[in-house]
Amino acid sequence: MTREQPPGAEPCAGSSTNPRAALYALCVGFFMICLDAPVVNVAVPDLRSSLGASLNSAVWVNSAYALSYAVPLILAGRLGDRYGPKRVFLTGLAAFTLASLACALAPGTAALITTRSLQGVAAALMAPQVMTLIVHLFPAERRGRALGVYGAVGGAALAAGPLLGGLLVTATGWRGIFLVNVPVGAAGWIAAYRLLPNRRPAREHRLDAWGIVLSSLGLTALVFGVQSGEAYDWGTVAGPVTIPGLLVFGVLCLAAFLGRQRYGTEPLLPLRLLHHRDFSAAALAGGAMGAAMGGLFLPLMIYLQGDLGYGPTAAGALTVPTFVLSSLCARAAGKRSDTTSPRLLAGTGFALLAAGVGTLAALLGPGAGGWPLVPPLLVCGIGIGLVSTPLAGVAVRTLEPGLVGAASGVFHTTRQFGGALGTAATGMLLEARVAGSAATATQTALLFPVAALLVGLGCCTLIRPTTPVRPG
Structure with missing residues:
Protein backbone atom coordinates (compact mmCIF):
# COMPACT_ATOMS: atom_id res chain seq x y z
CA MET A 1 0.00 0.00 0.00
CA THR A 2 1.36 3.42 -0.91
CA ARG A 3 1.47 5.96 1.88
CA GLU A 4 -0.16 9.27 1.09
CA GLN A 5 2.33 12.01 0.35
CA PRO A 6 2.41 15.26 2.31
CA PRO A 7 0.39 18.08 0.79
CA GLY A 8 2.31 20.54 -1.33
CA ALA A 9 4.80 17.98 -2.58
CA GLU A 10 5.09 15.72 -5.54
CA PRO A 11 4.94 12.02 -4.77
CA CYS A 12 8.14 10.28 -3.76
CA ALA A 13 9.65 8.44 -6.64
CA GLY A 14 8.77 4.82 -6.53
CA SER A 15 5.90 3.70 -4.35
CA SER A 16 8.06 0.70 -3.52
CA THR A 17 10.35 2.81 -1.32
CA ASN A 18 11.26 0.90 1.84
CA PRO A 19 11.38 3.54 4.62
CA ARG A 20 13.50 1.40 6.96
CA ALA A 21 16.10 0.62 4.30
CA ALA A 22 16.15 4.29 3.26
CA LEU A 23 16.71 5.30 6.89
CA TYR A 24 19.72 3.01 7.21
CA ALA A 25 21.15 4.43 3.99
CA LEU A 26 20.83 7.93 5.46
CA CYS A 27 22.54 6.80 8.63
CA VAL A 28 25.75 5.88 6.78
CA GLY A 29 26.33 9.50 5.76
CA PHE A 30 25.17 10.87 9.11
CA PHE A 31 27.52 8.52 10.97
CA MET A 32 30.45 9.78 8.90
CA ILE A 33 29.88 13.45 9.67
CA CYS A 34 29.29 12.76 13.38
CA LEU A 35 32.44 10.61 13.58
CA ASP A 36 34.68 13.14 11.91
CA ALA A 37 35.46 15.55 14.78
CA PRO A 38 36.23 13.01 17.55
CA VAL A 39 38.39 10.93 15.20
CA VAL A 40 40.45 13.94 14.14
CA ASN A 41 40.94 15.08 17.75
CA VAL A 42 42.83 11.87 18.50
CA ALA A 43 45.06 12.37 15.45
CA VAL A 44 46.26 15.88 16.36
CA PRO A 45 49.61 14.84 17.97
CA ASP A 46 50.55 12.59 15.02
CA LEU A 47 49.42 15.25 12.57
CA ARG A 48 51.64 17.86 14.25
CA SER A 49 54.74 15.67 14.22
CA SER A 50 54.17 14.49 10.64
CA LEU A 51 53.54 17.92 9.12
CA GLY A 52 55.60 19.99 11.54
CA ALA A 53 52.48 21.99 12.37
CA SER A 54 52.14 24.42 15.25
CA LEU A 55 49.50 23.76 17.89
CA ASN A 56 47.40 26.64 16.58
CA SER A 57 47.52 25.26 13.01
CA ALA A 58 46.58 21.79 14.26
CA VAL A 59 43.65 23.20 16.19
CA TRP A 60 42.49 24.98 13.04
CA VAL A 61 42.25 21.63 11.25
CA ASN A 62 39.15 21.04 13.36
CA SER A 63 38.09 24.68 13.75
CA ALA A 64 37.95 25.14 9.97
CA TYR A 65 35.65 22.14 9.71
CA ALA A 66 33.39 23.38 12.51
CA LEU A 67 33.17 26.88 11.02
CA SER A 68 32.45 25.76 7.46
CA TYR A 69 29.92 23.23 8.78
CA ALA A 70 27.96 25.73 10.88
CA VAL A 71 27.67 28.62 8.43
CA PRO A 72 25.88 27.05 5.39
CA LEU A 73 23.31 24.99 7.34
CA ILE A 74 20.37 27.39 6.84
CA LEU A 75 21.12 27.63 3.12
CA ALA A 76 21.55 23.85 2.90
CA GLY A 77 18.12 23.28 4.42
CA ARG A 78 16.56 25.60 1.88
CA LEU A 79 18.47 23.96 -0.99
CA GLY A 80 16.74 20.73 -0.03
CA ASP A 81 13.38 22.50 -0.30
CA ARG A 82 14.28 23.74 -3.77
CA TYR A 83 16.10 20.84 -5.43
CA GLY A 84 14.85 17.93 -3.33
CA PRO A 85 16.56 16.53 -0.23
CA LYS A 86 17.80 13.37 -1.97
CA ARG A 87 19.68 15.32 -4.63
CA VAL A 88 21.30 17.65 -2.09
CA PHE A 89 22.17 14.76 0.25
CA LEU A 90 23.86 12.82 -2.58
CA THR A 91 25.78 15.94 -3.64
CA GLY A 92 26.98 16.48 -0.09
CA LEU A 93 27.98 12.84 0.40
CA ALA A 94 29.94 12.77 -2.87
CA ALA A 95 31.68 16.04 -1.97
CA PHE A 96 32.43 14.80 1.56
CA THR A 97 33.99 11.61 0.19
CA LEU A 98 36.15 13.47 -2.34
CA ALA A 99 37.16 16.05 0.28
CA SER A 100 38.20 13.20 2.60
CA LEU A 101 40.47 11.86 -0.11
CA ALA A 102 41.92 15.34 -0.61
CA CYS A 103 42.51 15.60 3.17
CA ALA A 104 44.41 12.30 3.14
CA LEU A 105 46.61 13.52 0.27
CA ALA A 106 47.21 17.02 1.68
CA PRO A 107 50.95 17.87 1.48
CA GLY A 108 50.91 20.42 4.30
CA THR A 109 48.89 22.09 7.03
CA ALA A 110 47.50 24.89 4.84
CA ALA A 111 46.21 22.39 2.27
CA LEU A 112 44.71 20.25 5.03
CA ILE A 113 42.87 23.20 6.57
CA THR A 114 41.50 24.10 3.12
CA THR A 115 40.29 20.58 2.38
CA ARG A 116 38.80 20.31 5.87
CA SER A 117 36.82 23.45 5.12
CA LEU A 118 35.45 21.82 1.97
CA GLN A 119 34.62 18.75 4.03
CA GLY A 120 32.65 20.93 6.46
CA VAL A 121 30.61 22.52 3.66
CA ALA A 122 29.81 19.06 2.32
CA ALA A 123 28.71 17.91 5.78
CA ALA A 124 26.45 20.95 6.03
CA LEU A 125 24.75 19.97 2.77
CA MET A 126 23.98 16.53 4.18
CA ALA A 127 22.91 17.18 7.77
CA PRO A 128 19.56 19.00 7.29
CA GLN A 129 18.42 16.55 4.62
CA VAL A 130 18.51 13.65 7.09
CA MET A 131 15.76 15.13 9.28
CA THR A 132 13.82 16.30 6.22
CA LEU A 133 13.81 12.87 4.63
CA ILE A 134 12.82 11.18 7.90
CA VAL A 135 9.80 13.48 8.10
CA HIS A 136 8.75 12.55 4.57
CA LEU A 137 9.51 8.83 4.93
CA PHE A 138 7.61 8.18 8.16
CA PRO A 139 4.10 9.19 9.29
CA ALA A 140 3.79 11.08 12.58
CA GLU A 141 2.89 8.03 14.63
CA ARG A 142 6.09 6.19 13.53
CA ARG A 143 8.49 9.09 13.28
CA GLY A 144 9.79 8.89 16.84
CA ARG A 145 11.26 5.43 16.27
CA ALA A 146 13.02 6.65 13.14
CA LEU A 147 14.41 9.69 14.94
CA GLY A 148 15.52 7.32 17.69
CA VAL A 149 17.71 5.50 15.17
CA TYR A 150 19.00 8.90 13.98
CA GLY A 151 19.91 9.90 17.55
CA ALA A 152 21.43 6.49 18.28
CA VAL A 153 23.72 6.77 15.26
CA GLY A 154 25.03 10.12 16.50
CA GLY A 155 25.76 8.64 19.93
CA ALA A 156 27.41 5.57 18.41
CA ALA A 157 29.68 7.79 16.29
CA LEU A 158 30.79 9.78 19.33
CA ALA A 159 31.41 6.54 21.24
CA ALA A 160 33.41 4.96 18.42
CA GLY A 161 35.39 8.09 17.51
CA PRO A 162 38.17 8.06 20.13
CA LEU A 163 38.84 4.31 19.88
CA LEU A 164 38.56 4.11 16.09
CA GLY A 165 40.74 7.18 15.72
CA GLY A 166 43.37 5.70 18.01
CA LEU A 167 43.41 2.40 16.13
CA LEU A 168 43.63 4.07 12.71
CA VAL A 169 46.36 6.49 13.75
CA THR A 170 48.38 3.65 15.31
CA ALA A 171 48.00 1.44 12.23
CA THR A 172 48.20 3.94 9.38
CA GLY A 173 49.06 7.40 10.71
CA TRP A 174 46.75 10.41 10.58
CA ARG A 175 46.04 10.05 6.85
CA GLY A 176 44.19 6.80 7.53
CA ILE A 177 41.37 8.57 9.39
CA PHE A 178 40.46 10.34 6.15
CA LEU A 179 41.15 7.48 3.74
CA VAL A 180 38.67 5.22 5.54
CA ASN A 181 35.88 7.64 4.52
CA VAL A 182 36.44 6.92 0.82
CA PRO A 183 35.13 3.33 0.57
CA VAL A 184 32.49 3.95 3.24
CA GLY A 185 31.32 7.12 1.49
CA ALA A 186 31.20 5.40 -1.91
CA ALA A 187 29.14 2.51 -0.53
CA GLY A 188 26.85 4.96 1.30
CA TRP A 189 26.33 6.99 -1.88
CA ILE A 190 25.30 3.93 -3.87
CA ALA A 191 22.91 2.83 -1.13
CA ALA A 192 21.38 6.31 -0.82
CA TYR A 193 20.99 6.64 -4.60
CA ARG A 194 19.11 3.34 -4.80
CA LEU A 195 17.04 3.54 -1.62
CA LEU A 196 16.13 7.18 -0.93
CA PRO A 197 12.86 8.52 -2.36
CA ASN A 198 13.27 11.21 -4.98
CA ARG A 199 10.90 13.70 -3.40
CA ARG A 200 10.76 16.97 -5.34
CA PRO A 201 9.05 20.26 -4.48
CA ALA A 202 5.67 20.89 -6.06
CA ARG A 203 6.89 24.25 -7.33
CA GLU A 204 10.26 25.84 -8.05
CA HIS A 205 11.62 27.93 -5.19
CA ARG A 206 13.90 30.87 -5.87
CA LEU A 207 16.90 31.48 -3.62
CA ASP A 208 17.31 34.85 -1.92
CA PRO A 270 10.59 32.03 6.47
CA LEU A 271 9.89 34.03 9.63
CA ARG A 272 6.54 32.31 10.07
CA LEU A 273 8.65 29.35 11.13
CA LEU A 274 9.50 31.22 14.33
CA HIS A 275 5.80 31.59 15.09
CA HIS A 276 5.60 27.86 15.73
CA ARG A 277 6.01 27.62 19.48
CA ASP A 278 7.27 24.05 19.52
CA PHE A 279 9.91 24.71 16.86
CA SER A 280 11.22 27.87 18.55
CA ALA A 281 11.43 26.15 21.95
CA ALA A 282 13.17 23.10 20.46
CA ALA A 283 15.67 25.25 18.54
CA LEU A 284 16.56 27.26 21.66
CA ALA A 285 16.82 24.08 23.73
CA GLY A 286 19.03 22.57 21.02
CA GLY A 287 21.32 25.59 21.21
CA ALA A 288 21.54 25.18 24.99
CA MET A 289 22.33 21.49 24.54
CA GLY A 290 25.09 22.31 22.06
CA ALA A 291 26.56 24.87 24.48
CA ALA A 292 26.51 22.32 27.30
CA MET A 293 28.22 19.63 25.22
CA GLY A 294 30.83 22.08 23.95
CA GLY A 295 31.41 23.22 27.52
CA LEU A 296 31.54 19.76 29.11
CA PHE A 297 34.09 17.71 27.22
CA LEU A 298 36.78 20.35 26.59
CA PRO A 299 37.57 20.94 30.31
CA LEU A 300 37.06 17.27 31.10
CA MET A 301 39.67 16.20 28.52
CA ILE A 302 42.07 18.86 29.82
CA TYR A 303 41.59 17.60 33.38
CA LEU A 304 42.06 13.92 32.49
CA GLN A 305 45.24 14.60 30.53
CA GLY A 306 46.56 17.49 32.65
CA ASP A 307 45.86 16.41 36.24
CA LEU A 308 45.55 12.65 35.88
CA GLY A 309 48.14 12.08 33.15
CA TYR A 310 45.89 10.13 30.82
CA GLY A 311 46.91 9.81 27.18
CA PRO A 312 44.49 11.10 24.51
CA THR A 313 43.18 7.63 23.66
CA ALA A 314 42.75 6.64 27.31
CA ALA A 315 40.98 9.92 28.10
CA GLY A 316 38.65 9.41 25.15
CA ALA A 317 38.03 5.80 26.12
CA LEU A 318 36.76 6.90 29.54
CA THR A 319 33.86 8.67 27.80
CA VAL A 320 32.97 5.73 25.54
CA PRO A 321 30.44 4.21 28.00
CA THR A 322 28.74 7.62 28.17
CA PHE A 323 28.08 7.69 24.44
CA VAL A 324 27.20 4.01 24.22
CA LEU A 325 24.51 4.60 26.84
CA SER A 326 23.51 7.79 25.04
CA SER A 327 23.02 5.83 21.83
CA LEU A 328 20.89 3.18 23.53
CA CYS A 329 18.78 5.78 25.34
CA ALA A 330 18.28 7.82 22.17
CA ARG A 331 16.85 4.74 20.47
CA ALA A 332 14.56 4.02 23.43
CA ALA A 333 13.49 7.66 23.72
CA GLY A 334 12.57 7.67 20.04
CA LYS A 335 10.23 4.74 20.56
CA ARG A 336 8.71 6.29 23.67
CA SER A 337 8.21 9.67 22.00
CA ASP A 338 5.59 8.10 19.71
CA THR A 339 3.35 7.58 22.75
CA THR A 340 4.76 9.86 25.48
CA SER A 341 5.01 13.63 25.69
CA PRO A 342 8.41 14.63 24.24
CA ARG A 343 8.42 17.60 26.63
CA LEU A 344 8.58 15.16 29.55
CA LEU A 345 11.35 13.09 27.95
CA ALA A 346 13.52 16.08 26.98
CA GLY A 347 12.94 17.83 30.32
CA THR A 348 13.97 14.70 32.22
CA GLY A 349 17.08 14.46 30.05
CA PHE A 350 18.10 18.05 30.76
CA ALA A 351 17.56 17.53 34.51
CA LEU A 352 19.67 14.36 34.52
CA LEU A 353 22.41 16.06 32.52
CA ALA A 354 22.51 19.02 34.89
CA ALA A 355 22.72 16.62 37.86
CA GLY A 356 25.47 14.58 36.18
CA VAL A 357 27.60 17.59 35.25
CA GLY A 358 27.08 19.14 38.69
CA THR A 359 28.26 15.90 40.32
CA LEU A 360 31.31 15.84 38.05
CA ALA A 361 32.20 19.36 39.14
CA ALA A 362 31.90 18.34 42.79
CA LEU A 363 34.12 15.26 42.34
CA LEU A 364 36.96 16.98 40.50
CA GLY A 365 39.03 17.83 43.52
CA PRO A 366 42.82 17.84 43.27
CA GLY A 367 44.09 14.26 43.10
CA ALA A 368 40.71 12.70 42.29
CA GLY A 369 40.86 9.56 40.17
CA GLY A 370 39.25 8.84 36.84
CA TRP A 371 37.00 5.92 37.74
CA PRO A 372 34.83 7.82 40.28
CA LEU A 373 33.83 10.03 37.32
CA VAL A 374 32.24 7.13 35.44
CA PRO A 375 28.86 7.03 37.32
CA PRO A 376 28.06 10.72 36.75
CA LEU A 377 29.25 10.38 33.15
CA LEU A 378 26.79 7.51 32.70
CA VAL A 379 24.02 9.73 34.09
CA CYS A 380 25.08 12.31 31.49
CA GLY A 381 24.84 9.64 28.81
CA ILE A 382 21.24 8.87 29.77
CA GLY A 383 20.45 12.58 29.71
CA ILE A 384 22.01 13.11 26.27
CA GLY A 385 19.96 10.25 24.84
CA LEU A 386 16.72 11.50 26.35
CA VAL A 387 17.23 15.03 25.02
CA SER A 388 18.48 14.57 21.46
CA THR A 389 15.73 12.49 19.84
CA PRO A 390 12.61 14.15 21.36
CA LEU A 391 13.93 17.64 20.54
CA ALA A 392 14.42 16.71 16.88
CA GLY A 393 10.86 15.39 16.75
CA VAL A 394 9.39 18.46 18.43
CA ALA A 395 11.21 20.78 16.02
CA VAL A 396 9.30 19.45 12.99
CA ARG A 397 6.11 17.87 14.33
CA THR A 398 3.72 20.78 13.63
CA LEU A 399 5.28 22.13 10.43
CA GLU A 400 3.90 22.01 6.93
CA PRO A 401 6.17 20.14 4.47
CA GLY A 402 7.42 23.32 2.78
CA LEU A 403 9.04 24.49 6.03
CA VAL A 404 10.75 21.27 7.09
CA GLY A 405 14.00 21.88 5.18
CA ALA A 406 14.40 25.41 6.54
CA ALA A 407 13.51 24.20 10.04
CA SER A 408 16.12 21.45 9.91
CA GLY A 409 18.77 23.96 8.79
CA VAL A 410 17.96 26.39 11.61
CA PHE A 411 17.80 23.58 14.19
CA HIS A 412 21.26 22.33 13.25
CA THR A 413 22.61 25.90 13.13
CA THR A 414 21.54 26.69 16.69
CA ARG A 415 23.12 23.44 17.88
CA GLN A 416 26.43 24.19 16.15
CA PHE A 417 26.53 27.82 17.28
CA GLY A 418 25.74 26.70 20.83
CA GLY A 419 28.67 24.29 20.66
CA ALA A 420 31.04 27.04 19.53
CA LEU A 421 29.76 29.31 22.32
CA GLY A 422 30.18 26.56 24.91
CA THR A 423 33.74 25.80 23.87
CA ALA A 424 34.67 29.51 23.89
CA ALA A 425 33.02 30.18 27.26
CA THR A 426 34.68 27.28 29.03
CA GLY A 427 38.00 28.15 27.40
CA MET A 428 37.70 31.65 28.85
CA LEU A 429 36.93 30.26 32.29
CA LEU A 430 39.91 27.91 32.10
CA GLU A 431 42.21 30.74 31.00
CA ALA A 432 40.86 33.16 33.61
CA ARG A 433 42.09 31.11 36.56
CA VAL A 434 44.80 32.93 38.43
CA ALA A 435 46.13 29.97 40.36
CA GLY A 436 45.23 26.42 41.21
CA SER A 437 45.25 23.01 39.61
CA ALA A 438 43.58 21.84 36.42
CA ALA A 439 40.96 20.22 38.67
CA THR A 440 40.03 23.54 40.27
CA ALA A 441 39.90 25.25 36.88
CA THR A 442 37.70 22.45 35.50
CA GLN A 443 35.31 22.74 38.43
CA THR A 444 34.86 26.43 37.61
CA ALA A 445 34.52 25.83 33.87
CA LEU A 446 31.79 23.21 34.39
CA LEU A 447 29.53 25.88 35.86
CA PHE A 448 28.83 27.05 32.31
CA PRO A 449 27.36 23.76 30.99
CA VAL A 450 25.26 23.45 34.15
CA ALA A 451 23.85 26.94 33.49
CA ALA A 452 23.25 26.09 29.81
CA LEU A 453 21.40 22.90 30.78
CA LEU A 454 19.14 24.81 33.14
CA VAL A 455 18.33 27.17 30.25
CA GLY A 456 17.50 24.14 28.12
CA LEU A 457 15.24 22.79 30.87
CA GLY A 458 13.44 26.13 30.93
CA CYS A 459 12.97 25.99 27.14
CA CYS A 460 11.37 22.55 27.52
CA THR A 461 8.61 24.09 29.63
CA LEU A 462 7.58 26.13 26.55
CA ILE A 463 6.96 22.97 24.51
CA ARG A 464 3.30 22.04 24.38
CA PRO A 465 2.65 19.02 26.63
CA THR A 466 0.62 17.12 24.05
CA THR A 467 1.60 13.62 23.00
CA PRO A 468 2.18 12.73 19.34
CA VAL A 469 -0.60 11.44 17.16
CA ARG A 470 -1.27 7.74 17.75
CA PRO A 471 -2.18 5.40 14.93
CA GLY A 472 -5.74 4.23 14.48
Missing part, protein backbone atom coordinates in the same frame (compact mmCIF):
# COMPACT_ATOMS: atom_id res chain seq x y z
CA ALA A 209 20.82 35.91 -3.05
CA TRP A 210 21.08 38.84 -0.62
CA GLY A 211 19.78 36.64 2.17
CA ILE A 212 22.52 34.11 1.41
CA VAL A 213 25.21 36.83 1.47
CA LEU A 214 23.98 38.46 4.69
CA SER A 215 23.44 35.22 6.59
CA SER A 216 26.80 33.81 5.47
CA LEU A 217 28.70 36.96 6.44
CA GLY A 218 26.86 37.26 9.75
CA LEU A 219 27.26 33.65 10.79
CA THR A 220 30.89 33.52 9.66
CA ALA A 221 31.77 36.61 11.69
CA LEU A 222 29.88 35.42 14.77
CA VAL A 223 31.07 31.83 14.75
CA PHE A 224 34.67 32.81 13.98
CA GLY A 225 34.60 35.52 16.67
CA VAL A 226 33.18 33.21 19.33
CA GLN A 227 35.30 30.23 18.30
CA SER A 228 38.61 32.11 17.95
CA GLY A 229 38.24 34.98 20.42
CA GLU A 230 40.37 33.33 23.06
CA ALA A 231 43.17 32.56 20.56
CA TYR A 232 43.40 36.29 19.74
CA ASP A 233 42.96 37.36 23.37
CA TRP A 234 39.65 38.96 22.30
CA GLY A 235 41.63 41.68 20.56
CA THR A 236 43.19 42.26 17.12
CA VAL A 237 43.01 39.57 14.45
CA ALA A 238 44.82 41.40 11.64
CA GLY A 239 45.16 45.11 10.84
CA PRO A 240 41.92 46.88 11.74
CA VAL A 241 40.01 43.61 12.20
CA THR A 242 39.26 42.81 15.85
CA ILE A 243 37.21 40.13 17.56
CA PRO A 244 34.73 42.67 19.06
CA GLY A 245 34.43 44.29 15.63
CA LEU A 246 33.68 40.94 14.02
CA LEU A 247 31.01 40.16 16.62
CA VAL A 248 29.32 43.53 16.09
CA PHE A 249 29.54 43.10 12.31
CA GLY A 250 28.02 39.65 12.59
CA VAL A 251 25.10 40.89 14.66
CA LEU A 252 24.43 43.75 12.22
CA CYS A 253 24.51 41.38 9.23
CA LEU A 254 22.07 38.99 10.88
CA ALA A 255 19.79 41.89 11.84
CA ALA A 256 19.79 43.02 8.20
CA PHE A 257 19.19 39.40 7.15
CA LEU A 258 16.13 39.09 9.38
CA GLY A 259 14.81 42.41 8.09
CA ARG A 260 15.12 41.19 4.53
CA GLN A 261 13.43 37.89 5.40
CA ARG A 262 10.44 39.77 6.74
CA TYR A 263 9.67 41.42 3.40
CA GLY A 264 11.10 38.95 0.88
CA THR A 265 8.82 36.93 -1.39
CA GLU A 266 11.06 33.81 -1.23
CA PRO A 267 12.85 34.14 2.12
CA LEU A 268 15.79 31.92 2.96
CA LEU A 269 14.40 31.73 6.48
